[in-house]
Amino acid sequence: MTALFEARELGFAYRGRPDALADVSFTLETGENLGIVGESGAGKSTLLRLMLGLTRPSSGTLLTDGSAFDSRSRSALRAHRRFAQAVFQDPYSSLDPRQSVERIIAEPLRSLGIERARAAVHQRVSAALESVGLPADAAGRYPHEFSGGQRQRIAIARAIVPNPRLLLADEPVSALDVSTRVRIIELLAELGSGESPLTVVVVSHDLGVVAALCQRMLVLENGRVVEQGRTDAVLSAPQHPYTRRLLASVPRLPA
Numbered sequence: 001m002t003a004l005f006e007a008r009e010l011g012f013a014y015r016g017r018p019d020a021l022a023d024v025s026f027t028l029e030t031g032e033n034l035g036i037v038g039e040s041g042a043g044k045s046t047l048l049r050l051m052l053g054l055t056r057p058s059s060g061t062l063l064t065d066g067s068a069f070d071s072r073s074r075s076a077l078r079a080h081r082r083f084a085q086a087v088f089q090d091p092y093s094s095l096d097p098r099q100s101v102e103r104i105i106a107e108p109l110r111s112l113g114i115e116r117a118r119a120a121v122h123q124r125v126s127a128a129l130e131s132v133g134l135p136a137d138a139a140g141r142y143p144h145e146f147s148g149g150q151r152q153r154i155a156i157a158r159a160i161v162p163n164p165r166l167l168l169a170d171e172p173v174s175a176l177d178v179s180t181r182v183r184i185i186e187l188l189a190e191l192g193s194g195e196s197p198l199t200v201v202v203v204s205h206d207l208g209v210v211a212a213l214c215q216r217m218l219v220l221e222n223g224r225v226v227e228q229g230r231t232d233a234v235l236s237a238p239q240h241p242y243t244r245r246l247l248a249s250v251p252r253l254p255a
């Protein structure tokens, strides 16, 4: 079976800096959510930017559905935006405060040329709102009228409205309070188990988020993959000293 997404020996360096990523390889199968973990500066966000096509790898290859993806080609980039959408950490800065929720969510439909007819756009926005658990009348309101968790739902609705195959989420819950976090993680898990399953890739420094959401995980240390595999296997029997240190640094309540 062709993998949904594959990274082969990816490398990347910011100008004048040592490698931010080196020899990164992994495969994503449809419906198998992947968690990317590692300490600050390990290269998690850089890897996500490469996966989104926002940054071009210095070496290596990205494959979507078995075909090499060349982010120098405008048409390939456009097709890639339909394939992979993103949600970022801060639901306050990621939504334009001057635009209604309807306009915000409709943006990918218009910019990717998927749908322009008003009634059809409205219908897809309503369906996306329903999928993320917001009422249809949210469409006419503005971001400042919503809580942090609701704003993150709006950002998720905008990401799923073009029916992407991959949803890349960079620390999607770290700006939210604890109870809201749980509900957003549940929402992301539901999206990944629907009729047309969306595969979710989550970057998180929180191993709890990865354990709750991801069947597989990948551990980055200084831009290199030091361990990857099934989440339950990695968390219950970490093979690499760095993964053991990461696990040991998770705060626990006293027994």
Ligand SMILES: Nc1ncnc2c1ncn2[C@@H]1O[C@H](COP(=O)(O)OP(=O)(O)OP(=O)(O)O)[C@@H](O)[C@H]1O
Pocket (backbone or CB within 6 Å): 014, 015, 017, 020, 038, 039, 040, 041, 042, 043, 044, 045, 046, 047, 205
């Ligand atoms: N725009 C940039 N210019 C130069 N170096 C950068 C830039 N962005 C990131 N880096 C460097 O690349 C490396 C990887 O950074 P990256 O942001 O991908 O790590 P991260 O694992 O996402 O960290 P965090 O958890 O703190 O967000 C770090 O050494 C960082 O300092």
